[in-house]
Amino acid sequence: MTEGNPSAMSDIGKRTAYFHSAIRMMLMVIAALLLPVEAMADDSVDLNRLPPSLDPARTVNGLAQTPPMGWNSWNKFGCDINENVIRGAADAMASSGMKQAGYQYIVIDDCWHGPRNADGFITADPERFPSGIKALADYVHSKGLKFGIYSDAGTMTCAKRPGSHGHEYQDAIQYARWGVDYLKYDWCYTGTRNAEEAYAVMADALRATGRDIMFSLCEWGSNKPWLWAARIGNLWRTTGDISDRWDGNWSMLHNADENEKLWSYAGPGHWNDPDMLEVGNGKMTDTEYRSHFSLWAMMASPLIAGNDLSAMSEATKAILMNADVIAVDQDKLGIQGHRVAKDGDSEVWVKPLAGGARAVLLFNRGSKPAHIAFNWEQLGYPAHIKAAVRDLWAHRDLKPIAGQYAADVEPHGVVMLRIAG
Ligand code: GLA
Numbered sequence: 156m157t158e159g160n161p162s163a164m165s166d167i168g169k170r171t172a173y174f175h176s177a178i179r180m181m182l183m184v185i186a187a188l189l190l191p192v193e194a195m196a197d198d199s200v201d202l203n204r205l206p207p208s209l210d211p212a213r214t215v216n217g218l219a220q221t222p223p224m225g226w227n228s229w230n231k232f233g234c235d236i237n238e239n240v241i242r243g244a245a246d247a248m249a250s251s252g253m254k255q256a257g258y259q260y261i262v263i264d265d266c267w268h269g270p271r272n273a274d275g276f277i278t279a280d281p282e283r284f285p286s287g288i289k290a291l292a293d294y295v296h297s298k299g300l301k302f303g304i305y306s307d308a309g310t311m312t313c314a315k316r317p318g319s320h321g322h323e324y325q326d327a328i329q330y331a332r333w334g335v336d337y338l339k340y341d342w343c344y345t346g347t348r349n350a351e352e353a354y355a356v357m358a359d360a361l362r363a364t365g366r367d368i369m370f371s372l373c374e375w376g377s378n379k380p381w382l383w384a385a386r387i388g389n390l391w392r393t394t395g396d397i398s399d400r401w402d403g404n405w406s407m408l409h410n411a412d413e414n415e416k417l418w419s420y421a422g423p424g425h426w427n428d429p430d431m432l433e434v435g436n437g438k439m440t441d442t443e444y445r446s447h448f449s450l451w452a453m454m455a456s457p458l459i460a461g462n463d464l465s466a467m468s469e470a471t472k473a474i475l476m477n478a479d480v481i482a483v484d485q486d487k488l489g490i491q492g493h494r495v496a497k498d499g500d501s502e503v504w505v506k507p508l509a510g511g512a513r514a515v516l517l518f519n520r521g522s523k524p525a526h527i528a529f530n531w532e533q534l535g536y537p538a539h540i541k542a543a544v545r546d547l548w549a550h551r552d553l554k555p556i557a558g559q560y561a562a563d564v565e566p567h568g569v570v571m572l573r574i575a576g
Pocket of ligand 1: 229264313314341373395396
């Protein structure tokens with residue numbers, strides 16, 4: 156047989172070659188039929204069409220290794236904001252002790268916007284923010300704080316100001332120019348937009364600016380962001396809006412219960428967000444606000460105060476600045492605590508802490524006093540371990556104890572403990 160000159164092949168040689176190629180074809184067909192469907196599909200996957208959350212090249216921005224802490228204008232001021240309100244919040248955060256307690260971000264929520272300019276860049280409302288957003292961000296930074304702003308993935312914000320849809324990169328550039336460190340991104344007027352895609356576009360736009368900008372997703376849990384947002388943003392709302400109410404619809408307890416179930420999805424860099432704090436806004440009792448704050452800390456929730464920082468009662472300050480409770484929220488292990496026992500209105504919640512300690516919350520939802528007990532097994536400790544116990548609201552170290560513990564808990568109240576065995 157002469158290589159390189161097929162015409163010189165003998166008839167037998169040609170038939171043999173034909174026979175071999177027919178066998179090869181048959182083997183390929185059989186192999187293809189035997190291959191699992193996924194493996195066949197792999198060849199045809201276009202990486203550009205992977206959902207952002209599955210793109211192996213997508214990395215997180217490295218921010219929010221512990222839950223973010225700050226203040227946001229919405230719960231107290233709604234749309235009634237201007238640059239003096241925001242400056243006042245920054246002043247109060249710096250002078251009240253909140254900054255020293257760990258609160259860092261001053262975030263303007265909805266209603267700061269003016270129109271887009273001729274080139275499509277967003278501007279600030281000239282009446283409410285006559286000095287402009289850059290000057291305001293500079294002011295906040297001059298207090299040693301960080302500055303946050305709000306937009307929406309739709310055509311309009313929830314209060315009908317211009318949304319970012321179609322302007323994501325322009326808006327991100329504008330925020331970076333202004334010195335924005337945090338973006339809360341809402342979900343009104345989004346029509347049929349795909350949430351994962353919409354949030355990924357803004358995440359990419361923020362990333363492209365080269366500035367560290369924390370990204371807060373606010374789509375109220377509608378599209379289960381806990382399943383896809385860990386590599387897109389740093390926190391995602393899990394519920395509808397909170398209001399200054401103990402229970403029922405749009406309440407503190409409703410949001411706590413919805414958020415509790417999702418404990419396994421939170422971790423450093425990506426947190427469940429049951430919405431901003433109502434502590435100090437006046438429609439719950441101080442006992443209820445202590446419970447609210449304790450539940451948020453147990454769930455490693457973002458601690459974004461929503462009250463008037465320039466007019467805080469001593470009780471409000473003592474709640475928002477309880478260093479022991481804040482330390483539970485900010486614990487480096489970053490595990491969201493959850494309910495481990497429930498007996499009627501009496502509940503026990505546990506949060507594992509770095510170094511093997513546990514935060515424990517004895518929570519009485521009811522309107523009568525309750526005696527709530529728990530044992531070391533519920534903490535994952537052997538019963539004989541003698542553990543140090545600190546009461547985080549009484550600010551007292553109790554006697555070391557083994558096996559179990561119980562306390563009386565006032566109606567709608569908590570006893571919060573740090574147990575180190
Ligand atoms: C939505 C959000 C709120 C707030 C308002 C502003 O309701 O969930 O937190 O930002 O919009 O309009």
